[in-house]
Amino acid sequence: CGGNFTSQVGILRSPDHPTNYSHNLNCVYVISRPEGERITLTFDEFDLQEDDECTFDHLKITDGPTENSPLIGKFCGSTVKDIVRTFGNSMWIQLKTDGSESGKGFSATFTSGVIEQNFLLITNDVFDSFDSLFLIDIDTETDIGVPVVTTAPFAIDYDPVDNQIFWTELGVGEIRKASLNGSGNTLFWASPNRSDATLAGLAVDPLSRLVFYVDAGNDVIGMITITGSVHQAIITSDIDKPRCIALDTMNGVMYWSEVGRLDQVERANYDGTDRRVLVSGNLLVPNGLALDLQNSRLYFVDASTERLESTNLDGGDRQLINSFQNSHFFGLALHKGILYLTDWGPSRHETNASRLYRMKTDGPNGCGNHRGMCSHICIPSPGNSYKCICPEGEVLGSDHKTCGVAGTSASTADNLGAIIGGSVAGAALLIIAVIIVIFIVNQRKRRTSKRQPQQRQEPEASPHNSLGQPVFQRGPLEREFHRARAPTPRSNHGIVVEPHVYDVPVETGVPPPKVCDRPENDGYLHAVPSQEGGHAYFAFRVDSDTVTHSASTTS
Structure with a gap:
């Protein structure tokens, strides 16, 4: 069982699939592709012994060529992501079984190619x-x-x-x-x-x-x-x-x-x-x-x-x-x-x-062409223009690009040196900017690592912290990314998620949103897929008519 695979497309199966797999297996599959490519694994069937911790029969996948590469997930039972994709050019997969129950195992297809990082x-x-x-x-x-x-x-x-x-x-x-x-x-x-x-x-x-x-x-x-x-x-x-x-x-x-x-x-x-x-x-x-x-x-x-x-x-x-x-x-x-x-x-x-x-x-923008030839700092301006500015204690020279030691009479504005240097019509460049929201994390019960987060002493609660937020008693966060039971909501350093789904008009004064019904305090994180496949955040589709709001975990 297992093996090394270097082809662009292939099929992986557990031993004896589709009949039940044997006991005490330790099959390792390694897929390797040229630098710059990514590997996509699509599961057609998945049936392993079920247990909450995936400690018995399980399929472990990492993003890299070894077991110690970053963990993608550890799966068992009938629950697995339909599609798994690496960020790099290799994938390590291990099928491990014990000597008790058995199942049909798994069948999956892998493909590889240059895929934009999103x-x-x-x-x-x-x-x-x-x-x-x-x-x-x-x-x-x-x-x-x-x-x-x-x-x-x-x-x-x-x-x-x-x-x-x-x-x-x-x-x-x-x-x-x-x-x-x-x-x-x-x-x-x-x-x-x-x-x-x-x-x-x-x-x-x-x-x-x-x-x-x-x-x-x-x-x-x-x-x-x-x-x-x-x-x-x-x-x-x-x-x-x-x-x-x-x-x-x-x-x-x-x-x-x-x-x-x-x-x-x-x-x-x-x-x-x-x-x-x-x-x-x-x-x-x-x-x-x-x-x-x-x-x-x-x-x-x-x-x-x-x-x-x-x-x-x-x-x-x-x-x-x-x-x-x-x-x-x-x-x-x-x-x-x-x-x-x-x-x-x-x-x-x-x-x-x-x-x-x-x-x-x-x-x-105007700084895309060698930083506007500014000696220190180039900042863009409207109309594909730019400005050269200088660090504290220096001013721009007569070329409006080169910074030098400031004179004693230099003002604060002089030190900034905010003088328009010209307009640059550069070739189109791709900018990738990354935008922020909070991600909610709970205990990683399905991960192999059993490390416990370190606790540290917290100061006594005060009305507000330096961020202007109310201060609450905190404890260590128990984390989870893949299909695991979350602890009952309690005071800890993490966040307990209560997902909602909204479908309301985008207009001033809309009524309060309707909240989906769900069992109260059942101890699980609840996932409601968004129309765009929401993961670990709330997603709203913004157009002329509607806002769609959903939440889910990464699973």
Whole structure:
């Protein structure tokens, strides 16, 4: 049984299929393809011994050539994903049986080829040192853990140019980066005031080669060049507890929410100019933001008012999309007419903002051609133009591109050096930006790893934390990705999901949504597939007539 397979297409079967398989099998199948290809495994039949933990007869699949590669799943009984897909060019499969019950086994077809990466990136802060970053393939629901050591990951984003993940470590004021396969985990940038830093938001502009962050502890919005060599604080005054940040990479505009003294949504150019309040009033805890540049709309959610709203990019034409009772929305993203958001739910246990990302494509900007030949920082402007700006303590020279040491009379504006350098009509480039929502995770009972998350002491509860959220007693999170029984809702560091389905008009003042009936407190996570195949988030189809809202686990 088992074997090595290198063909583009093939069939895998358990021994003696379709008759019952033998006892005490240990069959290993390894599929290997050229670099750049991905492998898709489609199951035609699956029948193994059933047990809650999949500890007896089971099929184990990893994303790579060995058993120690990132785990895709461990399956038994009659429950398996119809389609499993790797992120890399190899797949390891093990059929293991014991000496008791038997079944028909499995039959599956594998194919391979160059398939566009269409994935979600997630952070899950469980105060563990491993398995806190995850990838989910949108098309097949396949998810794997990124093998990096973390402490308290929070915000996350992706640079498709260098295939690098960037994330913040909330408790230590750091931004780190690593490859999608977990290699090269290094410190990218550390806040000069780590003790007070709360890096709550992160966004990468892959064309301009810039990384933006929001620091709710020090009340700063800053930018860093993608190399990490140049840092510039952009917004440092009249700001209180910034939360989320979204970028218009075409025009060099940033949008952010605040949850401090003045709950509001603001915007400014990348260099801090043309700063305006877009939304204020009837806001309590504005969290996630999502930009719809095609229709010139900005979507936002409020965790306290339980409302999903939108406005135009000038702050006018504010519209209520829907209001959801007993919700606590945090993250929000828009991609191809679908709004993705997550809900901390009725339990509302404090969690360090697990995030979920959706890749999208945009057009080029003025910095796409060798950063506009700027010596330090290039920021895009409307009309495919750009500006060169300088780090603190330096000013632009007469060529409007090269930074030098600032004179004693240089003003703050001079130090920024926000001078239009010209218009660049570059060739079209592909931008991949990753959008954020929270992902809900529970105990991985079907995974082979039995490690228990490390507990750490928490400070006494206070009315609000540095993010402006109510503080609740927390404990270690029990995690699950694939078809496992969830614990009865209790106070822990995770989030207990209560899925809903909505189908209501997109108009101002819509009635409260109808909630699907389900057994109360039955101890399971309930999954309701969306029309687009929802996985691990709430999905809304946004068009002229309807909003569809659904939720499910990754299974």
